[in-house]
Amino acid sequence: MSSRPLHVEPEPVDDVLGWLDGRVSADFDPATGCGWQVSFARTTDGGAVLSLVAAHAIADGAALLDAVVRADGGTPAPVPARGGALSTAVDDVADGLQQLKAAVSWAINRPRGKRTPSPAKAAPEAPEGWRIPHVVVECDSAEIAKSAAERGGSVNSLFVAALARIAATAGCADGLVPAALPVSGRETVDVRANSTRIAIAGLDRSVLDEQDLAEVKAECKRAYQRLAANSSASQPLALVQMLPDAVVRRLPPPPAATVLASSLGRVPGELCGAPVRSVSATAHYPGAEPAEVATIGDGVTGWLSDSGSRTTISVCGLAPGRINGVDELRELVTSELASWGLAVRPW
Template identity: 30%
Template sequence: MTLTAPAQFTAPVAVNRLTADDDLFLKLHSLYGNALVNQLAWRFDKPLDPEILTRFHAHLAHGFLARRVQPVRVPFARPYWLPATESLPLVWESVPVAEDEMLDWYFAQSRVDFDPTTGQVWRLSATTTTTGGTLVSLVTSHVASDGGAVLFAVGDALARLYDSPDVTAGSGQLVGSQPRNALAANVIDAGRQLRAVAHGIRAAIAARGVVEPDRNPRPALPEFPLPTQWSPADLVVQLDLTEWNAAATRHSGTTNGLLIALGAGILGRSGRVGDTAGIRVDIPHSMRTSDDPRANATTGLPISVTYRADERIDLAAVRSAVKRAATAYRDPATTPALQHLQPLQMVLPRFVLRHFARTAKAPECLCTNLGETASGVADFAGHHASAVLMRPVVCTNDTDMFRRVEVGVNLSFSTDGHTVTLAVTGADPDRFPSRAALRELLSAEFEAWGLAPQFW
């Protein structure tokens, strides 16, 4: 077997403070628990040696994901990351999973309690299939990692499978360490934060004329008689990448544009918006750099996409909108005011943030393009996964909560260079009440683009 040589890392500054995004996800976790988690999952057609996963788990437990939040007592100073003191054990389930039960098994892995204060922020689980294969799931808390962080940690762990797990050798050394004089370091950080707040307020005032695309209010009706607890409808499909790109090219678009068009098209077909509505689509954009110690290093680019009934989304218009949004976010003068207020968000009293969190709205259409990420994490010591899936999982929760936050549809795209794996979640209980209803809408949208997906 051949393993890629482990990367060498440059040690970070001693203290790795939480970012505004880390802080926001931590506060949301305190309010809603694990309402949203990330999942990286693998399908193997043949048995996978449990010893490989045991080694993999050990490296993750000493790697980039193994971090805990260290609170601080100095007002306005930010908490920071330290290496985790605990990790959830590897779970091997004994009951084989049938082909038509795979999606349910993967979704069930989202039922886990995370604790950012101890470092219990990820869980690795596996099971066999009735056809002799193996399913593997890595579920992670968004408090401690975005998609880029997960891929970075997993890639490093796989490259080091046959080394001894050591926090000082692998990606774990980037997590951060305790300052020599915690009180002095926190006082200094408090001063920096107050200056950042003042700078952010000035920048927000200067950018007060910058506007973002509006989201559509969620129609109150129809309201289906559903249980008080509801699991969002989820689907996973696979397509040939060449076929995907050909469809995009035929309609003057890009790989990413077709993803956005599918999301907007599904939302329109569901009846969530009317004809000629401008749908707000949020596009996560990675800001991660080499040896980046941040747990979350992603920003969002919002665009408006016009939906027209019985017509395909205009891919050329989508392409132009994405370019404009990317250009705007590179210049503070054209960055929306709310982005400048992130330092203020971190120092606001908790009761104020609770109010904003409880009245905040979820994206109506979220489209995540992870690019060619699957190929880098598909091999476990010579065992090649037949499919790799990466997606956000919207967990089971109160049905009325989904209605209140007005969540819509999420799409996540990844490829190994040959096959596209697309994860779709319909989280509006009255537009996507079941997996079957979501599949009907998705099939119609694929047919409009001349695409023939294979459903899991």
């Protein structure tokens, strides 16, 4: 898999988040061998920012973070040894048949249901020129851990609950808030590609209103157990992404989710000998129009990473007509985290 040439911004940037969003490209095509790009810019405050963007079909968040860590340490990825041309061809055919078998099993066993949950009320029409709003905020890692522990949960359960409450406040769900929880199925001997599966948790509004993290944590655990017990119902996202559009359109719709909460865990605190102040990870939908975004789930998606003293939360509003701009989404995010006793610093 090849990359685009390294992009170096000629002038220092002031709006770091805007610059990062601008580096996302809709032109990646893994089928032609172009799947990722690294970009670099100086900032007006004397710092620097590094961007790594990849097509989701070839890498999930864990794979990207692993690539950064390995690149910094000069450690190659552990790729299984391949035999000669004949052996490789046989392996590829066998792998293709296994993937096809998995796809058929997934299509047969996948639960039927509506593509999106029934919202509290119909979404208003999105304003002209609507684009997916994206915000990033930071908070103190010790503070968020303390807030979670005081409510009987973990940082991850607080993250899931906060996103669900944001979606509910925006009018994206009523009664029960379905939350998608990405789970890595990657083997340690091979860190390539995208091996993400999705567990679905159902979060009751009364539990969310009470900020009962013990119950949120318990429901997330039950979601992971359901996924483990029925793995054929949730094949890796990359498998679905590689199927032809004509096939995907005939498959049962995916389980409905108003929230996607992806916790990436600890990220490097140093890169190439320089301290890393902040790290943010986000899955983008470049060029997506409101009508297309509305089919994704009518809610919010978020990613959490911990760089030691700082915890970074990145949120996208996939709710045309409900969340209509960066300012609106930023207010939702900062107000929600404040309700947990957290002081945040927006990017």
